[in-house]
Amino acid sequence: MKFFPRANQIGLALVSFALLSSLLGVSPARAVPGPNAPVANSDSLFNSESLSAPESLGRIERNEVKAARAHLVANAAGWGVNPLEYQAAEAVSLAGGISAVRFTQFIDGVEVANSLLAITVTSNGALLSYTKATSDFSQETKAPITQEQAMSSLVKLLANENKISPEQVSISKMELVIVDDALVDDVPFGKYLAWRATTSISGSLTSLSLSYLSADGSTVLSTLPYVRGIAEDPFVCDMQFDVGNPGYVHQLGLIEERYGNRYVNISSGKLGYPLCRKDNIGLGAPETEIAKANIIRTWDYFSSVLGQDINAEAYLGNITSDLSITNEAVPRISAFVNVCATNGSAYACPYENAFWVPWVSPDCQSKACSGIFLGKDFDVADDVIAHELAHGVSFAIAFNSAMSETSETYALSEAVSDIFGEAMDQLNVTEGEAPDPNWILGEDVQAGGIRSLKNPQIARIDKNWIARDGHDNNGPVNKLAYLLANGGKVGKTNINPLGTVTNDGLCNSTDECTGISRMSQLVFATTSKLTASANYFDFGKQMVIACSDFANNNTDGFNKATCKNVASALKAQGFTSFKITRTTKLGSVSRGSKTVISAKASGTTGSPVVGQAMSLQIYRGNKWVTVKTASTDGSGVVKFRAKWGRSTTYRVISKTNGGIFSATGKTARVRVR
Ligand SMILES: [Ca+2]
Ligand SMILES: [Ca+2]
Ligand SMILES: [Ca+2]
Ligand SMILES: [Zn+2]
Incomplete structure (x- = not known):
């Protein structure tokens, strides 16, 4: 292993950080940067305390x-x-x-x-x-043909069967097994030896199958398609691992400088980034174990709490037709640890952050690859790893677009990642873990952590809100999630947790923390309704809708009272308030002439309130009567067309979702001549 000789010399390290301060503000093209760690002091750069007490190393406890x-x-x-x-x-x-x-x-x-x-x-x-x-198979266990013969036989048979050329057939994981028809679907009766392999046909993503070939290679016994996104462990590579054959050529996007440190080139956008692949040196190296365990924990959280398989190609799994990359045509998550980063002119080694990045590459069957890059010591930060992986999920669902780093969408995207990241951390208690009542992100990578979901710098949306980095402006959303999982008080509003809250601060069983799992489910359902230009108001509105979906469905833990509580939390956090301004003042018009009354709806931050149902009301018989309804457009503007028979007072109002979202514009007067 290399120990970053260059960065060990403090002076040099500082020089490279100074050079990089501007570089690191700029993320790789389309990358979703990590938790925006402040530049750490030199002590914490080489702190390996957390590494000396490794967490459990995988699924097998x-x-x-x-x-x-x-x-x-x-x-x-x-x-x-x-x-x-x-x-x-x-x-x-x-x-x-x-x-x-x-x-x-x-x-x-x-x-x-x-x-x-x-x-x-x-x-x-x-x-x-x-x-x-189990099986009581008791015959000879030696195959009549070799594995190689079986491979070529299966290729020929599948090519014939599908009327394609043998080159189009891919086979991996070929091995001799015992088949007992009581255990295997759709195979001939009996107990016998057979060859089992993963097969696929190039260009056909749905062709990925598990095939059985008779022991003598003469017959395909069965071919059944896989359910996509099945359990394949992630590939994790140690970027600095130092054993390579002479002449080893680094992948595109991975470069080595004269001190021998390897860098991911974050300006390589179009060329793609390296994938941790089958033939990459450092795959499965000792330093990759902790990151791998944490990726698998995140994977389990998404699967068990949210019912999502993040290994699926739609999220993070890279599927390739080039078997040299993953060795089989199944989705794989790719990650690097001990990452150093460069933009081609400035160098950060070690890299003091983590990021997830999607890119387009012909290496990947779907042409879209994604990878997670963890700077030194970030492998132990399970919440940061889950944060990065969550970006892959929310990107696939909702935020698949360019966005400014100070936009509300960016803040929502950072919030969703923080929320799933920390929820995963809270729900997984590792050996010797201390309670973290403040829901700190990144406490394992630097003393004091990076930010708190319970006590964020920006805790709610109010009139003082300003456009800042999304890693700060996610505070109101993070705090909302904290409150829904744990309960709490904002001003005079009491917010109840959505389920159980652990007494000792550690979720030793799922039952103890249903508040966290239900909050996760609600945030996930909300995200599934957002667009790549969503703002805080949209988030609040979609959460109200997601909650009533759950209540109407009798989803475990959700009913009308739950959703009333969610609405109170949203209101207390400033998500629900908005105002109606710029109502057209008609003044005097001639009888029967056509007029247009417009008004604008905007949230606390000034962002447009989009798609909101609005009403035009007139004052008649001592009360307000709705005469027209319409919805706001993409800029928050609503327009009503009206003809007038007599002078009256009018206004534009909005009241939706049982009154949770309501605002009233100023009254105006029309005088009919
Ligand atoms: Ca934990
Ligand atoms: Ca933790
Ligand atoms: Ca944490
Ligand atoms: Zn992020």
């Missing part, structure tokens, strides 16, 4: 697996299994701290396809239950 293994050995005879045939595949954490440890069966070292022995244990390792789906 050693203790649960050990406990389950012990139960397997003790109960083998009673369960009718041979314990030597089982290898642990994964441990799945369930509500209440219990774990289901999934084992796969191997006979003579050959995997039994789709076999499962699942042993469920408590957090203390006590046995709760077991379930098995």
Whole structure:
């Protein structure tokens, strides 16, 4: 490993930071920069304290697996299994701290396809239950042909079957397995050896399939399409890993300077950025383990809390037809740790931030790639990693456009990432983790963290609001999310949490923190309704709508009272207020002539209130009567056409979503001649 010899010399490091101060203000083209860490002092640059106590390293929690293994050995005879045939595949954490440890069966070292022995244990390792789906296959386990012969045979058969050339068929993960028709769908009856492989046809994204070939290579037994975005672990590369073959050529976008440090070139926009790929040196290096575990935790959060597979190509998974990149045609998340960055003239090493960036490259089957880049020590910051990955999700859903760094949309995008990032952190308690009642982002990467969701610098939207960086102006949204998850008070308004709140500050089980999971679900549903020009008002309005969707659907934890509470929180945080100005003053008009009355609706920040239902009212018989309705346009302007029979007083008002959004314009008078 290199230890950044260049940056170790403090003087040089300071020079390079000074050079980079302007560079780092400018993100890579279309990149969504990280938590905007202030430039750290030299002490924290080389702080490796958090690295000395690594978090658990993946899905398999050693203790649960050990406990389950012990139960397997003790109960083998009673369960009718041979314990030597089982290898642990994964441990799945369930509500209440219990774990289901999934084992796969191997006979003579050959995997039994789709076999499962699942042993469920408590957090203390006590046995709760077991379930098995295994085979009693007892024949010869030697294949009549080689793996290579099987590959070429499968290529020919699939090419014939699909009437395409053999070059269009891709095959990966070819291996000999035991097929038992009781365990595998859609295969011929019996128990036999077969070749199993992932197959795809170039140019056809939906062709990605799992195929079984007879052991002798003569027949395709079955080909069934994969559900896209299945579980493939992310690829994480250590950018500074120092073992390469002589003549090793770096990927496009990765450069090496004379001190031997490697840099991602953030000005390479059009050329693309490097992907952590199968043949990249540093793939799976020791320093990648913590980042990988944190990416997987984020992946699990999105899947279990929000029902989203972030590994899907639509979000973050890179699918490629070039098998040299990922080794198989399945989506992969790509990440680099120990990143240094350059714009081609200034160099930051180590790079004091993290970012996620999408780019267009012919390397990726869909032509769109995305990657996450973590500066030194950012691998331990699970909330920052989740923040970056969340950008990939919100970008795919809502914010897929250029935006100014001081726009409200940018602030919303940074908020959504902070909220999912910190929610993931709060819901995952790692070994030795201290409670973080202030919901600090980045506490693991620098002392005191980067910003607090509970006590943000800008806590609510009011008349003092000004356009600033989105990493500051996300405060009101972040605080809203904090309040909905935990409850609290803003001015005189009491806000209830959306669900349970843990007593000891640590979410040891999902049940203890349903406030956080429901808040996450509500923010996600809100985001799904936003555009790439959304402002705070839109966010508030869509959250009200998302909440009533949930209530009407009887979604767990949501009803009318919940949504009233959400509305109070939105109001207290300044999301709901708006005003109606510039109502046309007609003055005197001739009887029956056509007139246009327009008015403008804008939120607290002055941004237009778009698509809001408005009413033109006239004063008649001692009360206001609505005579016309229309919605505001993209600039917040509404227009009513009217003819007048007699003199009257009129005004423009708006009152929607049960009165949560209401504003009244000034009254004006029309005199009919
Ligand atoms: Ca945590
Ligand atoms: Ca934490
Ligand atoms: Ca945190
Ligand atoms: Zn961000």
